[in-house]
Every structure is written in C-alpha cells, then in structure tokens.
Amino acid sequence: MVLGTADRLMADQCDDATVRSARRGAWPASLWNAIAQMGLPLALVPEGSGGFGLDPVDAFALARLAGRHALPLPLGETMAANQALALAGLPLAEGPAAFIPVESGLVLRDGRITGTADRVPWGATVGTLVVEYLLGGARHVARLDSGWRVAESGTNIAHMPRDRLSIDAAITATAPAQGHPLYLMGAGLRVLQIAGALDQVLDLSIAHVSDRKQFGRALATFQAIQHELARMAGEAAAAGAAAGLAAEALAEAAGDPMLSVAAARIRSAEAASVAAGVAQQLHGAIGFTQEHRLHWYTSALWSWRDEYGGPHHWTQCLGAAALAVGRDGFWPFVVAA
Structure with missing residues (x-):
C-alpha cells in the first residue's frame, strides 16, 4: 500500500515543471513536504524508534521509485541517515538530511570533528548531517545540526546538488554505529x-x-x-x-x-x-x-x-x-x- 501511494504521489507531484525548476537550483519545498507528510523519510526506521514498521526491502524500493520519477530530493539519503540515527539511539532528523561516510576522512580531535566533505547531496539545503567516524578502530555516528558551511556549491551532470562542505563542529550527539557502513x-x-x-x-x-x-x-x-x-x-x-x-x-x-x-x-x-x-x-x-x-x-x-x-x-x-x-x-x- 505504501509503495503504491508513494508511486502515485511522485507521479502526480514530480511533474515536468517541478523537475525543471529543481534542475535550475530551486528547492521543491512542496514536493518535500508531501513526501515528509507520508513519513517516507522514516521508512527505514524501526517502528520502536519512530518509524512505521515498513519491511526494509519495501523501504528500499522507495529509492527505486525515486529513480523512476527522477525525484529531485534527497529521499534515499534522508532515509539512510535516519536509520543510522535510530539504530544508534540518536534523535531523528526533522527535515532533509545527508550522511557522510567514514571514507570522507573527517578528523576527530578534542571533541570536534573537522575536515572537508566533497560532493554532499543537497549539502546546502539539508538541516542535519550524519557523520560516520572512527574512534578506537570502531565506527561511530554523530548527528550535526550546525557547524558546517558550503565551501563550494556544485552539481552532478544531472544538475542535482553536490556541495563541498567545510566542517568544524563540536560533537554533542554521538554513539557507536549499529547499522551497515x-x-x-x-x-x-x-x-x-x-x-x-x-x-x-x-x-x-x-x-x-x-x-x-x-x-x-x-x-x-x-x-x-x-x-x-x-x-x-x-x-x-x-x-x-x-x-x-x-x-x-x-x-x-x-x-x-x-x-x-x-x-x-x-x-x-x-x-x-x-x-x-x-x-x-x-x-x-x-x-x-x-x-x-x-x-x-x-x-x-x-x-x-x-x-x-x-x-x-x-x-x-x-x-x-x-x-x-x-x-x-x-x-x-x-x-x-
């Protein structure tokens, strides 16, 4: 039922005008609000952590739908970011989010995480970053709601935002990572x-x-x-x-x-x-x-x-x-x- 409803929503609201506007750099706020009202950014979150108990395979199918409709939003990224937060016992993102893998090479020093993250999807728009880092050889995740700036705006060849972020943030919400890298x-x-x-x-x-x-x-x-x-x-x-x-x-x-x-x-x-x-x-x-x-x-x-x-x-x-x-x-x- 969720997949069918999501498919219809994307077909109805992800029209030519919306995609063209997004490709010119506009944030499709009404489309994101419709997606969020359905709870799709929480699709990979377990029910006990604030999700709605969707089978993970069906939740991943939402990313396939996003590809089919050329959805100009970080839906998959926000789904994965919220899952990482939920599994680590951290508060979920309240809007669009991005995740930064440990491979990005950010450095943890004196309780702060610093460095540059390249090609972050919708980096200039997201309100939450989920940063993966190593501590004692083990993966940890931190939720950041501030402490970064856009060092360079960019897009991929499909005109989807891929921004370089300069990060210097105090870590206040962090826990060992529990999900997949x-x-x-x-x-x-x-x-x-x-x-x-x-x-x-x-x-x-x-x-x-x-x-x-x-x-x-x-x-x-x-x-x-x-x-x-x-x-x-x-x-x-x-x-x-x-x-x-x-x-x-x-x-x-x-x-x-x-x-x-x-x-x-x-x-x-x-x-x-x-x-x-x-x-x-x-x-x-x-x-x-x-x-x-x-x-x-x-x-x-x-x-x-x-x-x-x-x-x-x-x-x-x-x-x-x-x-x-x-x-x-x-x-x-x-x-x-």
Whole structure:
C-alpha cells in the first residue's frame, strides 16, 4: 500500500515543471513536504524508534521509485541517515538530511570533528548531517545540526546538488554505529535508483519508437529497432535483479552485505552505460536536449553510476575478496554469493 501511494504521489507531484525548476537550483519545498507528510523519510526506521514498521526491502524500493520519477530530493539519503540515527539511539532528523561516510576522512580531535566533505547531496539545503567516524578502530555516528558551511556549491551532470562542505563542529550527539557502513548504504541506494531510472528509460524508448514513423512505418516495426529494445530490456531486467540483490543484503541486519552490493554495483553500472546509449540512439538528437525527459534520466544514470564508488572501485573490491579466499575457497565463495 505504501509503495503504491508513494508511486502515485511522485507521479502526480514530480511533474515536468517541478523537475525543471529543481534542475535550475530551486528547492521543491512542496514536493518535500508531501513526501515528509507520508513519513517516507522514516521508512527505514524501526517502528520502536519512530518509524512505521515498513519491511526494509519495501523501504528500499522507495529509492527505486525515486529513480523512476527522477525525484529531485534527497529521499534515499534522508532515509539512510535516519536509520543510522535510530539504530544508534540518536534523535531523528526533522527535515532533509545527508550522511557522510567514514571514507570522507573527517578528523576527530578534542571533541570536534573537522575536515572537508566533497560532493554532499543537497549539502546546502539539508538541516542535519550524519557523520560516520572512527574512534578506537570502531565506527561511530554523530548527528550535526550546525557547524558546517558550503565551501563550494556544485552539481552532478544531472544538475542535482553536490556541495563541498567545510566542517568544524563540536560533537554533542554521538554513539557507536549499529547499522551497515554508510558508504555501502550509499552504493546500494544508487543501485536502486539506477534500476528505477532504467525502467522509465525503457518505457520512454518504447513509446518513442511506437509513435515515430519512417518510410510510412512506426520505428518499432523495424527489426533492428526491436533488437535494440530487447537489448535495453535485458539490461533493465539485469539492473532490477541487481537492485533486489542489494536491497535484500542491506535489509539483513546481520552479516556483511559488501559482496552483494559490490556485485550489484558492477552490474547496474554496466546496465546504465549500455541502456543509456541505446536509448539515446533510439531517440536521436532530441534525447540530448534538456527539454526532453530522456536527458534527465540518462544524465542521472551517468551520475549515479559513479557515485559512492564507480565500477572500477567495486570490481577491485570484489576481485580482492575472491583472491583472499584462495584456490580452495573460490568455488564456495562463488556459490555463496
């Protein structure tokens, strides 16, 4: 029920005008308020901590919906930030939030956390930062409501804000981290968004070649076009399977989801590259224009493909894990994954 309602809300309110305005730098406040009133930013929070008991796999599916609708909001980031806060027993964010993984290299010294965090989604807009840091070799998370400034405003190629933040904040709300590492959460969210965007790219491409005519026939009737559509559908299906793998792994509180997320990240990145190229070919030059919806999705795909570790990074992680198990452990490693 939640997914269906969220899908309808995004379809109704994430219209062309809203997306275009957001791509020009405006914050879609009314859209965020509608999302927040549904409680979606709390979807990954356990019921006992203020959430509404949504199955984690279904909660992760909201990120896929966000990708399908090109949602110009940090919904997935806020969901993950609130989950990290809830699991650590810290107060939840009251509005949009971002998380900063330990890999960002922020330094803890004398009760203050300092440093620079690059490419923070909607860093200039969020009211809460969830910062992951190491203390005595163990991961901790801190909730920051102040103590940072925008050192440099920026966007990814899809015109979604990615800001550099300069942080110098006293830590007043912190606790040992209980959930999965935030870098893995970020990578998994991008897998889900890619899968959702590819669903929409496939639909847009089918509609385009069905409507457009050449030599008195719809483009969809040409065998070469049908082959390309089938190729794109295969990539979208593969991305969907990768999204399911990542969501199920991250939904499990126990165990290490790294291998599943790495495999999903690699496959979804390949699907994004192939399908985006095919879609642009099928649409012709019109797909590259900022006025066409395809541009929104393909630019998002190319951005999400490389955020929280691109395919090269995750291929190295997967390869290192395979080498670490040795010759005798390789086959059990493969079948267990």
